[in-house]
Every structure is written in C-alpha cells, then in structure tokens.
Amino acid sequence: MNELISSIYNYCDRWCERCSFTDRCMVFQKEVERNIKHILNDEDPNDPDVFINDVAESLTEALQMLSEEMNKEGIELTEDNTPAPMETKDISHPLIDLAEAFFNGVRNCFSASSEEDEDVQDQIQVLYWYAPQILVKIKMVLFEKEKLADQTDEFLLEIGEEQKNVNARIAYVGMDKSLTSLQSLYARTEDEIKDKLLTLLATIKKLQENFVGEFPEVLTYKRPYFD
Numbered sequence: 001m002n003e004l005i006s007s008i009y010n011y012c013d014r015w016c017e018r019c020s021f022t023d024r025c026m027v028f029q030k031e032v033e034r035n036i037k038h039i040l041n042d043e044d045p046n047d048p049d050v051f052i053n054d055v056a057e058s059l060t061e062a063l064q065m066l067s068e069e070m071n072k073e074g075i076e077l078t079e080d081n082t083p084a085p086m087e088t089k090d091i092s093h094p095l096i097d098l099a100e101a102f103f104n105g106v107r108n109c110f111s112a113s114s115e116e117d118e119d120v121q122d123q124i125q126v127l128y129w130y131a132p133q134i135l136v137k138i139k140m141v142l143f144e145k146e147k148l149a150d151q152t153d154e155f156l157l158e159i160g161e162e163q164k165n166v167n168a169r170i171a172y173v174g175m176d177k178s179l180t181s182l183q184s185l186y187a188r189t190e191d192e193i194k195d196k197l198l199t200l201l202a203t204i205k206k207l208q209e210n211f212v213g214e215f216p217e218v219l220t221y222k223r224p225y226f227d
C-alpha cells in the first residue's frame, strides 16, 4: 500500500468511488476496515444499531486524526482555540434558495427515469451526488463567512478562512460538473424532460454566477491534490 497522504480527506468531495487517492487516504482505509468487520461479523451495515455505532466510531476517528494533525503542527487544543463545530441552522440567503431549487429540480427531473444508457446514468449520478452537496456546502460557507466577520483570534481566523475556501471551492467545482452533465444530458435525452433540463441549466448557471459574486476567491483558490 502507498504511503498515506496526511489530511487529504479534508479537501475532497467525498465521492470515494470516483477518487484516485483511495489507496492513500486514511478515511477510505477505515471505511474498508469497517466493511470487512461487518462481513466477518455477519452484520448488516444498514441495521440502525450498526449504523449508529459506525457513525460514533467515525466521529471518534475524525477527532483522533484532528488531534494527531494538531500535535504534528505543534498546536495544543485549548478551550479558547478549539474550532467550534460547524452549524448551519437558521441561515437564510438567496444562494440557499437557488441551491434548494436546484436540488429539488434534480430530484423531480429524474425520479421516474428508466434510462438505461450508461453514459446518461452516469451524468444523472453526477447530479445526484453534487446537488445535495452544493446545498450543504453553501450553507456552511455562508455560516463560516458570517462567523469570521467577528473573529479576532488570528489562529481561528486562519483555520476558518482555509475551511471556508475549501468548502467554497468544492461547491464551485460541483456546480461546474453539474453544468457539464446537464449540457450532456440536454444533448442526448428525450424531448419530454428537455424543459426541465433547461430550467436546471438556468438555475445552476445563475447559482454559480451569484456564488462567484459572493465568494470570488473560488476562481483562484486551489485545493491541494484536487485542483
């Protein structure tokens, strides 16, 4: 196995099936170990008890990894400098409205599709993956931006800025991929859903344009390994 790349999982879109770094990622390795354990113990990963246990385990692992990274950097976690967990509740913003419209549009457009063409299925999967992720990431970066406006601690400011830039870039790249998939679908699919595809195209274009207006750094920020 290749050497693991420290913290690579902080920069990705979590679509492990399509990731070329699976053999160098601690998160993927832990996931594989968990799946093997389920098979050996004859456990159903969808069983609520098993599922809850998996979530608890992966949260503990995430905290361990964070703590190890901070130790390597010589940073001690104290009550004052521990980054607060990301909260996104109670945020309203036109970008969220657009992202919700896009997410709902994707769900409604393809739910009854019995399309068998592999490439078309592939493009639909791209939309199913990114539409919810774009919505979540937009909520996260809006919340982060609001929080950073009042931040005076240099350390937390630096961490928060980086987190915001990574999440914003993931959302932006997801919009780009969605746009490409929609264009490909529009050229290939039946007339009956072309109107819906046009609406989705208009929505994602407007969303991306407005998103760049709010977060222009997404055009220049580069994530390690992925951009």
Ligand code: SF4
Residues within 6 Å of the ligand: 008, 009, 012, 013, 014, 015, 016, 017, 019, 020, 021, 022, 025, 026, 027, 028
């Ligand atoms: S880096 Fe790749 S393998 Fe690791 S969590 Fe992200 S998508 Fe999955």
